[in-house]
Amino acid sequence: xxxxxxxxxxNFYASCERxxxxxxxxxxIVVLSNNDGxxxxxxxxxxxLGIPMGAPYFKFKNYLEKQEVIILSSxxxxxxxxxxxxxxxxxxFTPKSEIYSIDECFLDLSxxxxxxxxxxxxxxxxxxxxxxxIPVSIGIGKTKTLSKISNLLAKKSQKTNGVLDLYNSPWxxxxxxxxxxxxxxxxxxxxxxxxxxxxxxxxxxxxxSPERWIRQKFGIVGLKTVKELQGISCIEIExxxxxxxxxxxxxxxxxTLTDYLALKSVIATFADMASCKIRKHGxxxxxxxxxxQTSPFNPEIEQYNKSITLGLHPQTNNFQxxxxxxxxxxxxxxxxxxxxxxxGVILIDLIKxxxxxxxxxxxxxxxxxxxxKVCDSINQRFGFGLIQLGQVKKSRTWYxxxxxxxxxxxxxxxxxxxAR
DNA sequence: TCTGGGGTCCTAGGACCC
DNA sequence: TCTGGGGTCCTAGGACCC
Numbered sequence: 001x002x003x004x005x006x007x008x009x010x011n012f013y014a015s016c017e018r019x020x021x022x023x024x025x026x027x028x029i030v031v032l033s034n035n036d037g038x039x040x041x042x043x044x045x046x047x048x049l050g051i052p053m054g055a056p057y058f059k060f061k062n063y064l065e066k067q068e069v070i071i072l073s074s075x076x077x078x079x080x081x082x083x084x085x086x087x088x089x090x091x092x093f094t095p096k097s098e099i100y101s102i103d104e105c106f107l108d109l110s111x112x113x114x115x116x117x118x119x120x121x122x123x124x125x126x127x128x129x130x131x132x133x134i135p136v137s138i139g140i141g142k143t144k145t146l147s148k149i150s151n152l153l154a155k156k157s158q159k160t161n162g163v164l165d166l167y168n169s170p171w172x173x174x175x176x177x178x179x180x181x182x183x184x185x186x187x188x189x190x191x192x193x194x195x196x197x198x199x200x201x202x203x204x205x206x207x208x209s210p211e212r213w214i215r216q217k218f219g220i221v222g223l224k225t226v227k228e229l230q231g232i233s234c235i236e237i238e239x240x241x242x243x244x245x246x247x248x249x250x251x252x253x254x255x256t257l258t259d260y261l262a263l264k265s266v267i268a269t270f271a272d273m274a275s276c277k278i279r280k281h282g283x284x285x286x287x288x289x290x291x292x293q294t295s296p297f298n299p300e301i302e303q304y305n306k307s308i309t310l311g312l313h314p315q316t317n318n319f320q321x322x323x324x325x326x327x328x329x330x331x332x333x334x335x336x337x338x339x340x341x342x343x344g345v346i347l348i349d350l351i352k353x354x355x356x357x358x359x360x361x362x363x364x365x366x367x368x369x370x371x372x373k374v375c376d377s378i379n380q381r382f383g384f385g386l387i388q389l390g391q392v393k394k395s396r397t398w399y400x401x402x403x404x405x406x407x408x409x410x411x412x413x414x415x416x417x418x419a420r
Numbered sequence: 421t422c423t424g425g426g427g428t429c430c431t432a433g434g435a436c437c438c
Numbered sequence: 439t440c441t442g443g444g445g446t447c448c449t450a451g452g453a454c455c456c
Contacts (some may be wrong), residue, residue: 033424
């Protein structure tokens with residue numbers, strides 16, 4: 001039987017900001033999404049003020065100021081780098097682990113029982129904090145779903161000191177009764193509502209609910225969740241990260257765009273970013289999707305949401321190919337006199353070029369891809385967008401709002417923290 | 421005025437094949 | 439008038455995750 005442990009960073013983005021700005025410790029912090037749109041992370045102090053997750057920033061602006069909450073734009077360069085440090089540290093404690101998200105990691109602790117799991121996890125926790133400055137909580141269980149629940153309770157209860165082992169615990173059922181069904185991993189808003197209407201309120205209720213009904217109403221995915229609650233593992237730890245299937249670059253604009261040339265510049269930039277990203281992964285795309293949208297929150301204006309998919313034959317990760325294909329897509333869906341608020345480029349059906357069988361009708365192209373490589377290295381060194389194809393009109397009007405961003409302390413020489 | 425971005429998986433239904 | 443059965447593949451949409 002596998003021993004599953006879930007390590008989850010506490011208030012990850014807020015904690016990252018505190019590592020290099022100790023004056024933020026003990027103060028309420030919120031971190032905003034791109035474009036300073038929504039509140040996507042809160043320190044414990046901010047949670048205590050009743051600030052909800054995902055709330056639009058403009059609705060809480062006054063309240064936040066009155067409460068002297070520290071407001072920060074998201075700094076993904078910093079969070080990504082600190083995440084790598086945490087994950088590298090964690091991987092030294094077990095041969096098998098799975099990075100699940102920027103701030104979560106599953107560990108397979110089978111075979112470590114002789115060290116006493118709680119003590120071993122306390123040790124892991126202390127090392128992560130000492131080596132990276134990031135506080136984490138750890139939950140242990142017989143399945144991924146149960147380790148998630150243990151983690152939730154480890155965070156909630158002070159006396160666990162950040163580690164809770166429910167692997168062989170007589171308290172498991174009592175613990176499950178304390179978890180709302182909507183807090184179970186895999187149960188979202190829709191399903192939570194449907195379950196509650198049937199009188200299934202807690203994780204324990206879900207564990208005990210009739211399997212045939214679950215299978216019929218929530219499919220195989222729902223049934224797996226119930227089985228996992230029963231202690232029957234259905235979702236394994238995947239230590240080799242599966243190959244990406246899609247890559248998406250999309251943004252909301254700081255203000256609306258109606259001008260074709262402005263939108264063209266946006267789509268071209270997204271296409272360049274997307275192709276750069278798949279080159280980094282050594283992948284090529286076999287199709288591209290471009291979408292443009294109006295704001296769904298403004299019913300006054302004419303709504304227009306359109307997307308189009310175009311096959312790429314043969315598959316490609318070339319700078320110019322993808323740039324050109326994206327603009328061709330835009331031409332087909334662009335409609336004038338629309339106030340666009342968001343757009344994106346998705347590269348689909350990604351594959352390693354060496355895995356593609358040779359095609360009689362589309363022999364591999366002989367054009368060198370040196371240009372892509374050079375552009376990548378220049379853009380990486382000087383910031384994305386320094387070099388682009390000539391068709392792109394230099395326009396920054398759509399750029400995101402980021403009014404409260406901290407320096408990229410760990411990834412840019414000119415933004416290193418200073419010791420005084 | 422102002423509401424994120426990037427993913428995965430499953431399912432139902434239609435097109436098409438023999 | 440009477441109009442099969444079984445299979446695959448693809449796509450769009452809907453749910454979920456962080």
